[in-house]
Amino acid sequence: MSKIQYQTLYREVADRIRELIEHGDLASGQRIPERELCEQFGVSRTPLREALKVLASEGLVELLPNRGARVRQLTLKMVKDTYDLMAALEGLSGELACQHISDEGIARICALHEKMLQHYRDRELAEYFQVNRQIHESILTASDNEVLQEMYNNLSQRVKRVRYSKKMTDSFWERAVSDHEKMIEALKQRDGQQLGQILRDHLCNKLEVAAVDGVLDDRESA
């Protein structure tokens, strides 16, 4: 297996720090110790500081002039706002996908849908989630809009680190599957408006379900 070889250190460092943040090894609001990370990664400060600048403009890190970097605090409002935005983008991806997707593309998504249904019937949550994600990714790809994909992935990255406390209940699961049934129907008919609407509501529903955990309730405290 040939992993992509990084051509520059700062990209690799940025990826590593992204992982640290996503996994919570660098906690929300925590100061990012420049010197320590340099030693840990075995690089000098130059590529590390370049990586931090990139992460800052991705919204993961906060740079305070002359006072170092910290992991950007996520507030509950920020997470909700991000979900609102992602819902709108998913909706758009559905509309565009209906315009651009090929018949084979639809067939592939239908196949994924059947696979997901099987995992639902077998109550295999992890596998269900994985295929679920593949479906949404496929629609996003089918939108054939790279800027949209870039933006969506950025937003997704930002909220990846939040952990949800509520469990998936049967009724919510059922509702999600039912949404997906309607999605597939709309996709087959290439009804962009309809698919867009379903996707928007689908994600809103998802956030309602998920009680967000480990996030500040109102405002950031420096």
Place this chain on the structure above:
Amino acid sequence: MSKIQYQTLYREVADRIRELIEHGDLASGQRIPERELCEQFGVSRTPLREALKVLASEGLVELLPNRGARVRQLTLKMVKDTYDLMAALEGLSGELACQHISDEGIARICALHEKMLQHYRDRELAEYFQVNRQIHESILTASDNEVLQEMYNNLSQRVKRVRYSKKMTDSFWERAVSDHEKMIEALKQRDGQQLGQILRDHLCNKLEVAAVDGVLDDRESA
């Protein structure tokens, strides 16, 4: 008395390069001469390279490992895709604004609208555009969603540098004003769905009008 703006060089350098790109002083696809810009700005390579990394993750610049930076090429498709996205975001901003805006906020926008109408009647195009922009900005602000605002501004930045060849015809101008009339009506009634729909169509219309100029027709050529 204005606050001290720049605490760090890389931010200032990034702003300066943004301007160069926006004004076309650095043309699309052009190689960005590191050494020259350092001399021009009177800074060392470190802050300049940091700025370039930021600009790259903003989508304005392309970084080729070991081969320098160039101004990212805009293709016609990319511009269209960006407009589709911006339309969706404007739509969302309208929906959210209707939920969050205060009565005073609505009044302020109505006042701007009246001002804009006056410029329309007086055929003052530049002034019209300025107030027009203020209205859209006000709605975006009223959405009370900072993530949305950040993303919209980034997209807006990306396409700022395209120059449009077609002139604003009377009929298009009339259509735009009529859209705005409907927008104000929807806003007054806090009809988010309606306002969102109008805003989405409004921007689509805008791109249709504008024949994009100085942009590659199909694909980027390295």
Place this chain on the structure above:
DNA sequence: AAAAGGCATTATGAATACAAAATTCCCTGA
């Protein structure tokens, strides 16, 4: 005991130095 001031230490921002990659240019040989 608490607040204020100042010195020492540390961390940050920017410039410089150095190694490696890419590019240029000139030469050679068909």
Place this chain on the structure above:
DNA sequence: TCAGGGAATTTTGTATTCATAATGCCTTTT
């Protein structure tokens, strides 16, 4: 004439150095 092949040069990526701002600690003063 032109393709190929190296040096020489330039450019790029990273490490290191240096100046300055921030932080912590200790003393002094009330």
